[in-house]
Amino acid sequence: MDALKKGWFSEICTLWPGMCLSLEVEEILHSEKSKYQDIMVLKTKSHGRVLTLDGIIQCTEADEFSYQEMISYLPLCSHPCPKKVLIIGGGDGGVAREVAKHPDVETIIQCEIDQRVVELSKEFLPFMATGFENPKLSLHIGDGFKFMGEHQREFDVIITDSSDPVGPAEALFEERYFHLMKNALRDGGIICSQAENIWGGSGLDIANRVYKYCQTLFSSAAYGYCLVPTYPTGLIGFVLGSLDSKTNFKEPLRILSNEEQEQMKLRYYSPDIHRSAFVLPRFARKVME
Numbered sequence: 001m002d003a004l005k006k007g008w009f010s011e012i013c014t015l016w017p018g019m020c021l022s023l024e025v026e027e028i029l030h031s032e033k034s035k036y037q038d039i040m041v042l043k044t045k046s047h048g049r050v051l052t053l054d055g056i057i058q059c060t061e062a063d064e065f066s067y068q069e070m071i072s073y074l075p076l077c078s079h080p081c082p083k084k085v086l087i088i089g090g091g092d093g094g095v096a097r098e099v100a101k102h103p104d105v106e107t108i109i110q111c112e113i114d115q116r117v118v119e120l121s122k123e124f125l126p127f128m129a130t131g132f133e134n135p136k137l138s139l140h141i142g143d144g145f146k147f148m149g150e151h152q153r154e155f156d157v158i159i160t161d162s163s164d165p166v167g168p169a170e171a172l173f174e175e176r177y178f179h180l181m182k183n184a185l186r187d188g189g190i191i192c193s194q195a196e197n198i199w200g201g202s203g204l205d206i207a208n209r210v211y212k213y214c215q216t217l218f219s220s221a222a223y224g225y226c227l228v229p230t231y232p233t234g235l236i237g238f239v240l241g242s243l244d245s246k247t248n249f250k251e252p253l254r255i256l257s258n259e260e261q262e263q264m265k266l267r268y269y270s271p272d273i274h275r276s277a278f279v280l281p282r283f284a285r286k287v288m289e
């Protein structure tokens, strides 16, 4: 089956056998093969602009805010003072956009492997690529795994906003990468990584595997999730790890007031959503705990 057929894009991936999400396409705005992956930007009937890499949906204009806010504020609001933040991946700019809004963040370093994703996001996804314009941000083009190995005791928070573990992001789901992240953190530092979902295909296996790395390596760890209708099974999870044993991910340390939430134009994250993100259904809890 072709990914593009009769005006519809279908996300077909070996990680989720026998199922796919389809979106009706109004226009293919761009399509190319970069050094690392196939990149497409589509204009869809129901979800606005959509970025796909190797045929996998990375973000849609309609629901991207949920993922960007949660992968950013779950770790940032669990840290007492997240001044220096590292983002790995995140070529669309959405995570940088959110991290820069947090009142305590002073410096953001980002390492994305594919310059073309950044350039095309600036051209076609300006609502996300605003993140790259923030003066707090320094962008480095390179492999996140290698970058991590070159930095020690530097960051308060490390966010890995990677694509799925097939292609260039595979190494970002390996145990060695979690060791490198641990070494790159300052005292009391926190990591947060994209960690698939708790439902079918390979989702729960991957989520559980990376969660176990965090449980083994960090003084406290948690798995949370958020709702994103255009990701496989309608949700996506995150693993979090802290060097501080007192970190309780389930209760935000930094409570953003209603006024701050309005000023930051948050649409998904709130302190209540933060708490609820870590409440797992019984079947998933049994596997993860």
Ligand code: SAM
Pocket (backbone or CB within 6 Å): 053, 057, 058, 059, 067, 088, 089, 090, 091, 092, 111, 112, 113, 114, 117, 142, 143, 144, 145, 161, 162, 163, 164, 167, 168, 169, 170, 171, 172, 194
């Ligand atoms: N939110 C999305 C998701 O979960 O599907 C991820 C979006 S973001 C566009 C993923 C980015 O990770 C891509 O731009 C990709 O180029 C980047 N990436 C993949 N492997 C990488 C690596 N080894 N180092 C740095 N960036 C990487």
